[in-house]
Structures are given as structure tokens and as C-alpha cells.
Amino acid sequence: MMAVKPLMLLPPAIFALLAGLFAGGMFREDPDALPSARNGQPAPPVVLTPLGEGAPFTDATLREDGVKLVNYWASWCAPCRVEHPILMEIAESGVPVYGINYKDRPDDALGFLAELGDPYAAMGADNAGRVALDWGVYGVPETYVIDGDGVIRLRFAGPVTREVYQTRILPAIEAAR
Secondary structure (H helix, E strand, O other): OOOOOHHHHHHHHHHHHHHHHHHHHHOOOOOOOOOOOOOOOEOOOOOOEOOOOOOOOOHHHHOOOOOEEEEEEOOOOHHHHHHHHHHHHHHHOOOOEEEEEEOOOHHHHHHHHHHHOOOEEEEEEEOOOHHHHHHOOOOOOEEEEEOOOOEEEEEEEOOOOHHHHHHHHHHHHHHHO
């Protein structure tokens, strides 16, 4: 009979530990949701480059009364096209949507809005992606629900579809009021 050496047990133990960690991640309430350390915290500062005719929004804008959305988008982003009609509806409903154009060419970004419509109460460009880093953006599109005190109440990564609007964004807007 061969004796089992303690080092021989190490690989199966590591495998079992990793399998448990992966399985735990798969059994979260919403395994597709990306966690955000920003929920419940003040929105990070925004220092944006002007895009188009209007001035970009500022930190003070995000701390004004009322619920608002901040939407990171780009003309080269296919999911941004998918969510755009919903953003137009949200803006038309009276909830201001503020846009941050992410690592895009200004002419392309403005062409995108000329083609599809402009839902943004104000917008600016984050050409280098520095503001996005402060916000914890993984990629575009990402949408944040901000309350009247400038606090992030929800971060949603991915396109805002009708279902996402009904089940995630709208409840967060109502809770933030």
C-alpha cells in the first residue's frame, strides 16, 4: 500500500476551493449584475470636454434637486443604439438624462445623435476615459440613477432595454424620489 503524501492532497484541495468560489458567484441573486462599490455614495466628480453646442454638465448639476440619470455611451457602441429609444422615452417622461460620451470622435458622436435624436439634458466627452475610471465604468453603455443629493442609487451596466427599464431603472427612480 502506498502512503499519501500531504503535498499530493494540495492540488485537489485548491481545485475544491476554487470550484466553491466559482459556484458561489453563480448563485448570487443576479449573476449577470456587476457589483458597484459606488451605490449609496456621492457621484464622483465630472470634468468633461464640451461636445456640441452646449456646455457640459457639472458636479453641481448632479447635486440639484430631483432624480436624474447619467449615461455613458459612444457612437461605436452597438448596444448604445439598442438602448437609445428607451433613453429618448425616459427624457420625454421628464427625468433628465445626462450623457458622457466615452472615448469617441466628436464628429461621430454628434452624427449618432443627429441620426437617432438627442435625449441628453446636457452632455460632455470623456475622451481619455479618466472620468469613467473614477465612476468604475467597465464599458459602455452604463447608466446611473442619481438622487437629488447627488448620490448614486443604481448602476446598470449594459443596454437599457424596456425590461431593464421596468424592472431595474424605474424602481430605482421611484425609490430615489
